[in-house]
Amino acid sequence: MIELNNITKIYNPRKNNAFEALHEVSCEIHDGELVAIIGKSGAGKSTLLHILACIDNYQSGEYKIDGIVVKNLPERKYAKIRNEKIGMVMQDFALVEDFTALENVMIPLNFLRKKDIKKKEKALQALKSVGIEELAKKNCNKISGGQKQRVAIARAIVNDPSVILADEPTGALDTKTSAEIMDLFRQLHSQGKTIIIVTHDINVAHQCERIIEISDGKIISDSLQ
Template sequence: MIQIRNLKKVYNRNQKNAYTALRNVNLQISKGEMAAIIGKSGAGKSTLIHIMACMDDYDEGEYFLKKKLVKGLPERKAARIRNECIGIVMQDFALVEEFTGLENVMMPLDFSRRKIKGKEEKALEALEKVDMEEMADCPVNELSGGQKQRIAIARAIVNNPDVILADEPTGALDTENSGRILELFLELNREGKTIVIVTHDISIAKRCKRIIEIRDGEIFTPEKSFSQK
């Protein structure tokens, strides 16, 4: 599903304040896996997930998504990949606060270049999957943090993506809501979805099938296997 070889990312390249965020990163995520990426703030984990999500480019190495090389894409092509192949869940939810839950979930369908029939029905199905169908007509700015994150997950899965990438999806939530969000990801993984979660919470990371640790822009240790409970 995802293959990364000798990846390097430098910010402010050829300037005095140049900073190497990632160096010599090699990583493979197979179809149907659920992996956690952990590391301290500034270690490079968010940079890596942004590259995987086609939200950022890299300087050296190779990144293959579904055996296709992803490098230097114009924004239009990158946006199409994000829309059709990748579901993205962010810590700050990245929802349109004035829109309803249904309107937010329908956005990927509205922006798709494919002709999609029954958009509202598909969005409602996604909301039902995360137990938020009753909030479909509620403005997002009236929802709790946990409810917003479930709306964000519904939006991420509505286009039936190949992989779901989540950057600190529980970072802004309390323990109870964090547990609910994790259970949603575990259920999606059991259904066959490939999921990669960036997290600082080791208890969440241990529920994933693999842990990948990043330190100072490099993968620090081999992946560690854990059994899901």
Template sequence: MIKLNNIVKVYNPKKANEFEALHKVSAEIQDGELVAIIGRSGAGKSTLLHILACIDSYQDGEYSIDGTLIKNLSERQYAKIRNEKIGMVMQDFALVEDLTALENVMIPLNFSKKKIKGKKEKALAALRSAGIEELAKKPCNKLSGGQKQRVAIARAIVNEPSMILADEPTGALDTKTSAEIMELFKTLNEQGRTVVIVTHDMNVAEQCGRVIEIIDGRIAGS
């Protein structure tokens, strides 16, 4: 379970351009939930998602995953949590364009400190879960937007994280492809993973079990 308690995020603290992007944000996400985070541009959605993903820090409050407080950890401990618990689907896919789909999905496995048996098989299984095993050997610069998004999702799930976080995963896709990607997230959720999706798209939000709205760095209604 994820627990945020009065999280404060300040960009450029104590500088002239100091900006408080999150003001005492509290929220809980239970295991197995499918949650949308919505809000206007600049509201703080990506900021919140980056904190959830343990790739950004916060100044005040508490964030815990499964009871572990995510603060002042060593770089190694952060890496371990990211590797074991979190699969992140970045905005704009963030793939290495001239590597193949399979090579992209293998990247997190090669990062991992522990020896992973059958890396290629694991990556192929992730591609299969994302519905594109047959594209394994294609370079990513030859794939469509929807196919790239599936590679990004395969890469996010290859370490079998308990939680998938996605930043605007349908933002760059046409309506039909968006619907297909949303079906994939729903399937991954039904298989037991917690899924958190930042979105502008009300169609996407409506398909989630719960919607958290952020207005100017605050959770709406709190």
């Protein structure tokens, strides 16, 4: 479960160019929900996603994931949360282009502190679960955008995280491929994953169970579909 209580994020605090990206944002996202976060460019939705992903910190308030307060932790604890509880899917895929699909999916497994002798098998299973196991040995600079996004999703789920965060996951894709990727997210949701999608595409948002709208760093609506 994700709990946000009065989260405020200020960039360049105490400087002339200080900017409040989030202002006292509060909400709860329960296990197994499929949620869209929408808003115009600059509304604060990506800032919120980065806080949820433990990529960025915040000035005040409290963020808890599965009861753990996420603030001012040692970097190793942030890394542990990121690697074990959260899977991240980026808009630009963020793949190592001259790695194979399999090598890209194995990257999170390489950061595990405990030795895992089944890394290859786990990565192959993740690729199979997104329907592209046949591309395992193909370099990512040789595959399509939709296939890259599937590799990125496989990488996000390879450690079996409870939460998947996706930043504009269909933004670089055509309509048909976008629909296929959303079908994949719904399949993962049906398996019990908590999925949070940041999107500017209202059609994508309406395929989620719940829509949270942000404007000027504040939640202005939160509704079930």
